[in-house]
Amino acid sequence: MKKACVIGWPISHSRSPIIHNYWLKHYGLQGEYTRVPVPPEQLGDFIASLERQGLEGCNVTIPHKEAVFRLVTPADDMTRQLGVANTIFRRDGMTLGTSTDGEGFLLSLMAEAPCDLGAGPAVMIGAGGAATAIAAALVSAGCPEIRVANRTLEKSQLLRDRFGDAIRPVEYDSLQYALKDAVLLVNTTSLGMAGCPDLDVNLDRLPESAVVYDIIYVPLETRLLSLARQRGHRAVNGLSMLLYQAVRGFELWFGVRPQVTQELYERVAADVRGGLAT
Ligand code: NAP
Numbered sequence: 349m350k351k352a353c354v355i356g357w358p359i360s361h362s363r364s365p366i367i368h369n370y371w372l373k374h375y376g377l378q379g380e381y382t383r384v385p386v387p388p389e390q391l392g393d394f395i396a397s398l399e400r401q402g403l404e405g406c407n408v409t410i411p412h413k414e415a416v417f418r419l420v421t422p423a424d425d426m427t428r429q430l431g432v433a434n435t436i437f438r439r440d441g442m443t444l445g446t447s448t449d450g451e452g453f454l455l456s457l458m459a460e461a462p463c464d465l466g467a468g469p470a471v472m473i474g475a476g477g478a479a480t481a482i483a484a485a486l487v488s489a490g491c492p493e494i495r496v497a498n499r500t501l502e503k504s505q506l507l508r509d510r511f512g513d514a515i516r517p518v519e520y521d522s523l524q525y526a527l528k529d530a531v532l533l534v535n536t537t538s539l540g541m542a543g544c545p546d547l548d549v550n551l552d553r554l555p556e557s558a559v560v561y562d563i564i565y566v567p568l569e570t571r572l573l574s575l576a577r578q579r580g581h582r583a584v585n586g587l588s589m590l591l592y593q594a595v596r597g598f599e600l601w602f603g604v605r606p607q608v609t610q611e612l613y614e615r616v617a618a619d620v621r622g623g624l625a626t
Contacts (some may be wrong), residue, residue, distance in 0.1 A: 450485030452593025
């Protein structure tokens, strides 16, 4: 029986067990995936004890994504560049870490609303942790220009320092002007999430062909997405990113590359809706 888990502090909100246990059952695998609350002061001991606990590895969520990076060997250049890890696995006596948020974003975008990222600028709102992974993914996918509008301009400038001149910081208040010619608009801020104010953005200058992606998934339909749909844009919510970022971890721990299916989407979506209703 192979075992993995998700760690965080707190961790009760995590929907990763729904995803991985769905796949274990779907593929008829002997395995177990649980939630484990790990306080920051116990993170080092927990990571050092993976093998002793019989764990193949774990997912890592808030607040440990940066701290865990310093406790593991980066599995690839992208992870080394990002300085965070959300997926830990064991190989040849080593504990390795990788970051799957960027690939989760790209895979979900191409599955839900395929677009030619090389054909024009992308506009990204926000410059936090998720934005960093997405910026790196967009650059690696050949996006020629990523206009980054963040409340704190310095953080957009830091992204340019890290990922090069394809990153173009723009003033947060001028966001609507940056939408001209864009092939993709992605919100990576927490604005629009349950309990937060809505994102207020005028989409008039966004070409109708542009895809609008909101990485938030609680709620599934943010005000940005409903506005985008009303204007005829293809719109994608963050639940598919959550599902696709889980694919690599499952493959590393359980040896099968799983499919993201509509049935899985509906199962997690029902949990999100249920959580909002209570
Ligand atoms: P983070 O590192 O804390 O970044 C938060 C971002 O939101 C920053 O750019 C911040 O701007 C901006 N922001 C916060 N409050 C704002 C306000 N009142 N006005 C304008 N901007 C504001 O958080 P994160 O980890 O990147 O997560 C961001 C969101 O993405 C969360 O809703 C999270 O649930 C979601 N997420 C989804 C997935 C997925 O798989 N779908 C994965 C990761 C994260 P400043 O820099 O100015 O503070």
